[in-house]
Amino acid sequence: MNVKLFIILLILPFHLDAQGFAGLGQTPEGFAQPAPDPIFSFPQDHGAHSDYRIEWWYLTANLTGEDGLEYGLQWTLFRTSLAPEDKEGWASSQLWMGHAAVTTPDAHYVTERLARGGVGQAGVRADPFEAWIDDWAFTGPFDRATLRATGPAFGYDMTMQANGPLVFHGDAGYSRKSANDQASYYYSQPYFQITGTLHLPDNDVRVVGDAWLDREWSSQPLASDQTGWDWFSLSLKGGAKLMGFQLRGDDTYTSATWIEADGTTTPFPNGAFSALPLGVTDIEGRKVPTLWQVQLPDKGIDVTVEAVNPNAWMETSVPYWEGPVRVNGSHQGRGYLEMTGYDGVTSQ
Amino acid sequence: MTRVTLSALLSHWWRNPLQLFTLLAGLALATALWSGVQAINAEARASYDAAAATLGEGQFDRLKRRDGAPMTQDTYIALRRAGWLVSPVIEGRVDGVRLLGIEPLTAPGGLAPRAFGTVSALAGFSTGDILVAPDTKLARARLVVDAGIAPDTAISDIGTAQDILGRDGEIDLLVIAADQPILQRPLSEIAPELVRQEASTGADIASLTDSFHLNLTAFGLLSFAVGIFIVHGAIGLAFEQRRGTVRTLRALGVPLRLLVVLMGCELMGLAVFAGIMGVGLGYLIAGMLLPDVAATLRGLYGAEVAGTLQLRPIWWISSMAIALGGTALAASGALWRLSRLPLLAGAQPRALALAAGRGAKVQGVVAATLLLVAGGLALAGGGVVAGFTLLAALLIGAALALPLVLAAVLGWASNRAQGVTTSWFWADTKQQLPGLSLALMALLLAMAANIGVSTMVSSFRLTFVGFLDQRLASELYISAETPEQANLIETFSQRNAEAVLPIQKVEIALAGIPTEIYGNRDHATYRDNWQFLSATDTPWDSMHSGTGILINEQLARRGGIAIGDPLDVATSSLKVVGIFGDYGNPIGQAIIDETLFKTMFPEGSPTRFGVRISPENVDDFVAKMAAEIGVPAANTVNQAGIKAFSLGVFDRTFTVTTALNILTLAVAGFAILMSLLTLTSMRVPQLAPAWAMGMTRRQMGLLELVRTVLLALLTGAVALPLGLALAWVLLAVVNVAAFGWRLPMFLFPLDYLWLGGFALLAAAIAALWPAIRLAKTPPSDLLKVFSNER
Known part of the structure; x- marks a missing residue:
């Protein structure tokens, strides 16, 4: 999961009100609802599920450049539906939003695209796999894909190869988001080897690293009192990985998946995982925690998670923080951190 | 106190x-x-x-098809997928309202009427809401009033607009966002039929x-x-x-x-x-x-x-x-x-006159200086500011000079006058001049303004009507929706009409100036109807031989191009053989031979046709064409209709001009009335001696009337040349500086005569009441003058 973003957003001025972050707490009348014990079918489920209100294809990558520097990369496509039934052409109820970013230790480049469904400007096709918005594309086959994005200041051209199985979070892919009914379908491909070129304002940089793709869809993933989340995807030395998140609301709700090097998963219920902010960064008046203590005692995890670049703020229609992190403490490693709901100066 | x-x-x-x-x-x-x-x-x-705020006109570059036809939605998607951040727009008219279809998610900031503040507003817009200005008369459901929208304009989602206009899958233009990604494929690879228009050109109605x-x-x-x-x-x-x-x-x-x-x-x-x-x-x-x-x-x-x-x-x-x-x-x-x-x-009331006499010299010097400045500016000046300065100097100078001119004329008449009454009349008129001069200046300016503005408007009308005759020489114009239909129309017209003239154009830059270039067929229609501002002896022959090019006045003036100059078009160099007037067009225009045009721009094909046919057969032709090849009457334009419409527009312009003319004349007449009323009471001491010597009050009243009309007539004589000078400045100086074309000036003597008549009438009406009052001055008042000097 990662409760990753949400979306949907589009364009709304999001108030952290009773609707939860980015409207994700709205009641999803007429849309399909995730149910326990899902049966996934591939490649169809790599494609879009337009009977659900929101969905995303969310890829992050920790990279090392030929210059020896650490880089982070993000490629995300969000889908939201304005109405349960879809129509042809401009009457389509589907809206698409793309976010792309490259993070270096001292810079953070972000760009965004918006598109209507129904006319071919954006979409996701399951077979042969392609997810696209404008000239940005995540083009299959799914296990050996290419990835591209461009913006006014930067761009990248990457190739990826999946070296492990898909990973299903929560209860075999049914991921709870609150003590009540909120849930989503959630699986990942955390085993992509990625290589390619970052086009930065000053130069092109050849990079190599690993990428993590999250797939998630739902119709009401947040409870109405939940105002944001902190989500961690960590790759530890030795090959194990940890996905953990906490949803901030009247009560904090946490969830985690421990992934062995061979892809075997162990889900952890609410309360097993914890994340404690140790330090905040002031980003133009917003107080954003960029140094964390993360614990999963059942697996002996007690690490600090520190942003490679604390200023990885996503200045997009729906603003949030997303960037690469370093892991130290009981384990070493690297990963990605996403934090939403910090847009207001006092939103904690 | x-x-x-x-x-x-x-x-x-x-x-x-x-x-x-x-x-x-x-x-x-x-x-x-x-x-x-x-x-x-x-x-x-x-x-x-x-309008500018809604459309972002002038803010963003645009892409349009070279041939002016709509593009398909596929072209739009192909460009987006090649990294071009463009947003589609479709335009049309519904119930007399301009309908604009836009795509809210890709429209650059400033293009959409306002940020869609809520998901429900966006959802409403994308599913059929139509945004209109208050009071817009549009018989459609789901109108949403938005005060930020230009009058008689409606903005809807592009899908909604395509439905309403019956143009599924069509796009008229693409707006190009200011910030483009670093990597994108060149336009020529994806959509070579599109041309990029710079933000400052195109549909710039402002100029x-x-x-x-x-x-x-x-x-x-x-x-x-x-x-x-x-x-x-x-x-x-x-x-x-x-x-x-x-x-x-x-x-x-x-x-x-x-x-x-x-x-x-x-x-x-x-x-x-x-x-x-x-x-x-x-x-x-x-x-x-x-x-x-x-x-x-x-x-x-x-x-x-x-x-x-x-x-x-x-x-x-x-x-x-x-x-x-x-x-x-x-x-x-x-x-x-x-x-x-x-x-x-x-x-004493005379104080006014004496003071005026002392100021006369200064006034004369100022008037002469202003008129000299005006003359200098007319010869040497350029630009709109100089044009208006010239106007101001001319008018104020002439107004200040008026009392001096009138005084000279009256002095001359006075010297030649025979007989007591006549001499007294001239002397008394001259004596009254200072009190009346301000009102007369107002009358002068009013008459000059009327002459100047009506000359300008009438010249504009004559020129424009002549221009329409030249441009709309064909009796019928037909638009084709597709190249196939264009072929059908051409074949059908060749069989059923006297001649068919394809109209084809592309937009390119000539001498660095955005220009529409047309490929014309050699036909008597053009040779007979077109007039040139300047040309070689055989402009049509040179042009059709493929060595010459005809250009409009705007292109000639802006590019500093004269007859005989070479002009690079695409790969050839052509000689300019004719310059034609092109009124109301903001960009350059040029004409080359049809065959040469097809060689230079093979991708364009004609989508409009002019058809020569006798006017009484136009209706039959249109009906037959609809029946035989399915071209609807809506795709045809009858020349007579366009002309009637254009003339209707001018009539409305005249309504405005006439109304303002009448108002200024009325104001000037009012000034005369008030001046005379004031003077009447002050003049009793001057009239009493004349009365005492035997002139009747009735005679004096009559003379008063004659005097005013005479002064108005003299003022009118000065106003005529001043008004014509004013018209000349507006047409030949201000218009050229502001818009790049010069309007020929025509004279309308009958109009001036009418105007003079109205002005005299206004002056006479204004003088009537004071004259009657004078004729009815009680003798006791006149007598009092001798018993009691105020």
Whole structure:
């Protein structure tokens, strides 16, 4: 999961009100609802599920450049539906939003695209796999894909190869988001080897690293009192990985998946995982925690998670923080951190 | 003491309510004319601004098809997928309202009417809401009123607009966002049929509508000048008449400074009151004229202007400032004279004339200087500012010179006069001149403005109608929707009409200037109807031989291109063999031979055709074409219809011009009336001796009438050349500087005669009442002159 973003957003001025972050707490009348014990079918489920209100294809990558520097990369496509039934052409109820970013230790480049469904400007096709918005594309086959994005200041051209199985979070892919009914379908491909070129304002940089793709869809993933989340995807030395998140609301709700090097998963219920902010960064008046203590005692995890670049703020229609992190403490490693709901100066 | 002094000063108005009325009415009328014109301008400009804000016109580059036809949605998607951040727009008309379809998610900031603040607003828009300005008459469901939208414009989602217009999958243009990604494939690879138009060119209606507003502004300035003369006269007379009061008050010990301050405050109070009335009156004038102005602008330039007026602070504040400033200007001289008046100076009415005599030399020098400046600017000046400076110098110089010219003429006549009555008449007329000169200046300006503006408008009309005859030489115009249909139309027309003339064009840059280049077929239609501003002996032969090119005046002026100059077009160099007038077109235009055109621009194909056919067969032709090859009548334009429409537009322009003409003349007539009324009472001492020597009061009244008409006639004689000079400046200097083309000037002697007649009539009507009053002056009043010198 990662409760990753949400979306949907589009364009709304999001108030952290009773609707939860980015409207994700709205009641999803007429849309399909995730149910326990899902049966996934591939490649169809790599494609879009337009009977659900929101969905995303969310890829992050920790990279090392030929210059020896650490880089982070993000490629995300969000889908939201304005109405349960879809129509042809401009009457389509589907809206698409793309976010792309490259993070270096001292810079953070972000760009965004918006598109209507129904006319071919954006979409996701399951077979042969392609997810696209404008000239940005995540083009299959799914296990050996290419990835591209461009913006006014930067761009990248990457190739990826999946070296492990898909990973299903929560209860075999049914991921709870609150003590009540909120849930989503959630699986990942955390085993992509990625290589390619970052086009930065000053130069092109050849990079190599690993990428993590999250797939998630739902119709009401947040409870109405939940105002944001902190989500961690960590790759530890030795090959194990940890996905953990906490949803901030009247009560904090946490969830985690421990992934062995061979892809075997162990889900952890609410309360097993914890994340404690140790330090905040002031980003133009917003107080954003960029140094964390993360614990999963059942697996002996007690690490600090520190942003490679604390200023990885996503200045997009729906603003949030997303960037690469370093892991130290009981384990070493690297990963990605996403934090939403910090847009207001006092939103904690 | 202040209160007592003030009440003494104000008591003057109680005793002379007519003078109070003159002052207030003069100021109010001057303000009304100015504010009326300003209101119309402000309203129209606000409408354009709203249009610009909605459309982002002038802000963003655009992509259009070279041949002007709509592009398909696939082209749009192909460009997006190649990294081009473009947003689709479709345009059309529904129920007389301009409908714009946009795509809210890709539209660059500033293009969409407003950020869609909520998901539900976005959802509503994308599923069929239509945003319209208040009061838009559109018979559609789901209208959402948005005050930020230009009048008679509706904005909807592109899908909604395609449905309403019945143009599924079509896009008229793509707006290019300012920030583009670093990597994108070249346009020529993806959509070579598209051309990029720079933001500053294209549908820039501003430069066209500016022409109309420039004329209105010139009219407004003239009206104000007329008004200021009236105010100046009214205030001058009011001060003159209160000399007695002032003398008495000062003799009673009221300090001069207090008097000056009180009279200044009093005038400002009156100015505020009159200014408010004037703004109200101006609002009424503008309200009556605006629908016609709006119709004119829409017809001429396709610019949407609301037909209803809003109270905009910009014009009523500026109008009040003008009223107060005008009063201050007019009063400063009078107050200055008052402050220099010897304590016990006599209060003779002649003082005015004597003062005027002393000022005559200065006035002459100023007038001569201004006229010299005007002459110099006419010879050497360039640019809009110089043009208006020339206008101002010319008008003020001529107005100041008028009393001197009239005095010279009257002096000359007086010297030649035989007989006692005649000599007295001339001498008395000359003696009255200073009191009347301000009113006569106002009349001069009013008449000159009328002559100038009506000459300009009529010249514009003649030129434009001639231009339409030239451009619309074919009886019928047909638009094709597809290249296949174009072929069908051409074949069908060749069988059923006398001739068919394909109209094909591409937009390119010639000499760095955006230009539409046409490929013309060799046909007598063009040779017979087109007139050139300048050309070689055989322009058509040279052009059709493939070595020559015809260009419009705008291209020639902006590019500094003359007959015989070479011009690079695509890969060839062609010789300019003819320059033609092209009125109302903001960009360059050029014509080359059809065969050469097809070699140079093989991708374009004609989508419009002109058909030569006898006018009575047009309807049959259209019906047959619809039946045989399925081209609907909606795709045809009847030449007669276009011409009727254009002439209708001009008639509306005339309505506006005529109304303003009548108003200025009425104001000038009013000035004469008020001056005469004031003078009548002051002149009793001068008339009494003539009466005593046997002239009847009836005779004197009659002479009074004759005198006024004579003065108006003389003024008219000066106004005619001044008005023509004014028209010349507007047509040959201001228009060229502002818009790049020169309008030929035509003369309309009959119109001038009518105008002169109206002016004399206005003067006679204005003089009638004072003359009657004079004829009915009680003999006792006349007698009193001898018993009691005031």
